[in-house]
Amino acid sequence: MATREYYFTSMTCGVEYATRFEILSKDNLKEIMPSAPLAGSRDRRVDRFWGSVLLLLPLAAFLLMVFVVPLAMLLKLSFGGAGGPFSAYSEIASSEVYRKVFLNTFTLAITVASCTVLLSYPTAYMLSQLSGWKRSVAFWCLFFPLWISVLVRTFSWIVILEKSGPVNRALLGMGLTSSPLSLLFNSFGVHVGMVHVLLPYALLPIFTSMKAVDRRLLLASDSLGASPLTTFGRIYFPLTLPGLSTGFVLVFLMALGFYITPAMLGAAQHMTISMLIDNFVNERLAWPLAAAASFSLLFVIVALVASANRLVNFVSAMAAR
Amino acid sequence: MSDMAQTVSFQRISKAYGNFLAVRNFDLEIKPGEFVAFLGPSGSGKTTLLNMAAGFVRPDAGRFLIGDEDVTDLPPRKRSIGMMFQSYALFPHLNVFDNVAYGLRVRKRPNAEIAQRVLNVLKMVALTGYEKRAISELSGGQQQRVALARAIVIEPSLLLMDEPLGALDRQLRKHVQLEIRRLHRELGGTTIYVTHDQEEALVMADRIGVMRAGKIEQIGTPTELYRTPANTFVAGFLGESNLLEGQVLRRSSDVASIGLPSLGIELTGRCVANLVVGDKAAALIRPELASLQQTGPLQGLITEVVYLGEIVACRVKLRSGQDFWCRRFASQDAPVEGAETSLQFEARDVLILPVDHERGD
Ligand SMILES: Nc1ncnc2c1ncn2[C@@H]1O[C@H](COP(=O)(O)OP(=O)(O)OP(=O)(O)O)[C@@H](O)[C@H]1O
Ligand SMILES: [Mg+2]
Numbered sequence: 230m231a232t233r234e235y236y237f238t239s240m241t242c243g244v245e246y247a248t249r250f251e252i253l254s255k256d257n258l259k260e261i262m263p264s265a266p267l268a269g270s271r272d273r274r275v276d277r278f279w280g281s282v283l284l285l286l287p288l289a290a291f292l293l294m295v296f297v298v299p300l301a302m303l304l305k306l307s308f309g310g311a312g313g314p315f316s317a318y319s320e321i322a323s324s325e326v327y328r329k330v331f332l333n334t335f336t337l338a339i340t341v342a343s344c345t346v347l348l349s350y351p352t353a354y355m356l357s358q359l360s361g362w363k364r365s366v367a368f369w370c371l372f373f374p375l376w377i378s379v380l381v382r383t384f385s386w387i388v389i390l391e392k393s394g395p396v397n398r399a400l401l402g403m404g405l406t407s408s409p410l411s412l413l414f415n416s417f418g419v420h421v422g423m424v425h426v427l428l429p430y431a432l433l434p435i436f437t438s439m440k441a442v443d444r445r446l447l448l449a450s451d452s453l454g455a456s457p458l459t460t461f462g463r464i465y466f467p468l469t470l471p472g473l474s475t476g477f478v479l480v481f482l483m484a485l486g487f488y489i490t491p492a493m494l495g496a497a498q499h500m501t502i503s504m505l506i507d508n509f510v511n512e513r514l515a516w517p518l519a520a521a522a523s524f525s526l527l528f529v530i531v532a533l534v535a536s537a538n539r540l541v542n543f544v545s546a547m548a549a550r
Numbered sequence: 551m552s553d554m555a556q557t558v559s560f561q562r563i564s565k566a567y568g569n570f571l572a573v574r575n576f577d578l579e580i581k582p583g584e585f586v587a588f589l590g591p592s593g594s595g596k597t598t599l600l601n602m603a604a605g606f607v608r609p610d611a612g613r614f615l616i617g618d619e620d621v622t623d624l625p626p627r628k629r630s631i632g633m634m635f636q637s638y639a640l641f642p643h644l645n646v647f648d649n650v651a652y653g654l655r656v657r658k659r660p661n662a663e664i665a666q667r668v669l670n671v672l673k674m675v676a677l678t679g680y681e682k683r684a685i686s687e688l689s690g691g692q693q694q695r696v697a698l699a700r701a702i703v704i705e706p707s708l709l710l711m712d713e714p715l716g717a718l719d720r721q722l723r724k725h726v727q728l729e730i731r732r733l734h735r736e737l738g739g740t741t742i743y744v745t746h747d748q749e750e751a752l753v754m755a756d757r758i759g760v761m762r763a764g765k766i767e768q769i770g771t772p773t774e775l776y777r778t779p780a781n782t783f784v785a786g787f788l789g790e791s792n793l794l795e796g797q798v799l800r801r802s803s804d805v806a807s808i809g810l811p812s813l814g815i816e817l818t819g820r821c822v823a824n825l826v827v828g829d830k831a832a833a834l835i836r837p838e839l840a841s842l843q844q845t846g847p848l849q850g851l852i853t854e855v856v857y858l859g860e861i862v863a864c865r866v867k868l869r870s871g872q873d874f875w876c877r878r879f880a881s882q883d884a885p886v887e888g889a890e891t892s893l894q895f896e897a898r899d900v901l902i903l904p905v906d907h908e909r910g911d
Contacts, residue, residue, distance in 0.1 A: 445639040448606055451626040452633040453653035453704060467643050
């Protein structure tokens, strides 16, 4: 969990840094750095290159120190099993139990990401239609929970969903159920908790892609004879699909590494990879196994992310037909 | 499209935004196959009017008819219109062919028919061979032609265009203007075109409606508007004009004389407007109808000579301090800056107009 979250912070950090840098390096470079020698065009290009290097250096050094080096150490560790370099990997690959944990983790991440995206899409649409103070209030309501620690939020769900909690009491009171439902320590509880925590990460990219849709495209579609449903299916949805897939991938990746919520709200037999790694490290002190499990996860993720782009292109091409 | 051409009528249409009247009591009938341009300054309600014709905006009062059908309450998709937006509004995720085919696909035409019709219009707008191109790989002019193709391929009863050439450079704009005019003559559909570029309106339209503050100030053929503008606003909006303001001294059936106190002279000219003795009025003299002579009713000093290609424009400072522009062919003797001169013109080339202070561009 720690590695994963950390991977994300540094990634977002990098993106932000790069964007800022992009703004800097464009035409206003002269304004910002009036003393920069910008005379000859060849010189300027060289200066700009070294300027880029200089600006990127702190981040590169930071990433090297806290990301690449530990990762390399972890990789080395994963090959340090007692029974030869690949023993940890082969143990993970051959064990029925571990394979089930992997499968379980991936299905959980997929269902959580699907639920999150399904909830986010209409919400983001509603938000994109709001303006002024209404939008501010709505955003505030949505992002306020982000300020509360995941731990606290997860505990709150236990209070809300427990057998004698408000949800069950309400259901009983309305006569919708005769005995309290078990909403906790099963896959329902995990989904509620994880979707809640991850919702903003899907909402934002979807919202951004919706704001970017030119309203006149929808008017054009209307004027060409398309019904609102057709306009949605052929124009609006394909144009917001990149945001949707970004949101999905983001939530999916974060869900893969989730630890606290599945550990607290899930059933004991529904182990996820992060729980397994925790178990390897804290219970069994099997560091090579933990490292190998981390790397197996990383490889699968990289492969998935690489293919996700193709998938999106394919889907939007299909929608256009 | 020609057999589809329909009469289109705006009947006492009004639209307010808050308590601002964007379009007021607008009445106009457009004949089948006619090309009408709405010309007017920014904020005069042209886009609002067009959006009401398209169905994007619902009028507060009045009716809009295509043919005999009252379509006021119909959404755009049920109106059989082709719309061209200033920004083109091409679908960025579809290629040229799919953009043009869109209207036919949603009408569920058979594939063979779609292919044939799309290729046909692409040929009309000279984009054969560009079918597979992405929109982002096209120049502004090409995108504009795709937008035109997409609008006409569905053979709409009414084609609406809102400053479709606004984003093009001047050279290209002239070319596309002629192109659109040619296509309109070929296809013969009823067309409404919105612009604030007078030249564009003059080149393309059968009739031009000059708009101001949500109303039509005057509507007529380009010749009518140019030769006989209804007031100084229209005169100022179409073509170059010299306007000398004064007061009506004499008035007979189609002639009036006005006194110009600042110049101490009297000018007589045609007058069709509803003016009586004592009214404020202006004399309109088009720059190409005045010539520089030794003697004439107006004297002044040549302060500027500008070559505009085959034409030379001269600015003459009159005794009143007002500038008077006149034009002559560059192949004639060149006027000299700083020389004294007189302006000569025929009485029939002077038009006496009611003064309207909010002038156009
Ligand atoms: N949605 C709206 N809400 C409020 N006011 C509007 C709205 N749309 C247009 N208006 C106002 O109505 C008037 C007419 O606008 P319109 O867009 O029709 O002008 P236009 O003639 O097309 O101008 P331009 O040449 O600048 O495009 C303007 O004063 C504008 O401010
Ligand atoms: Mg407009």
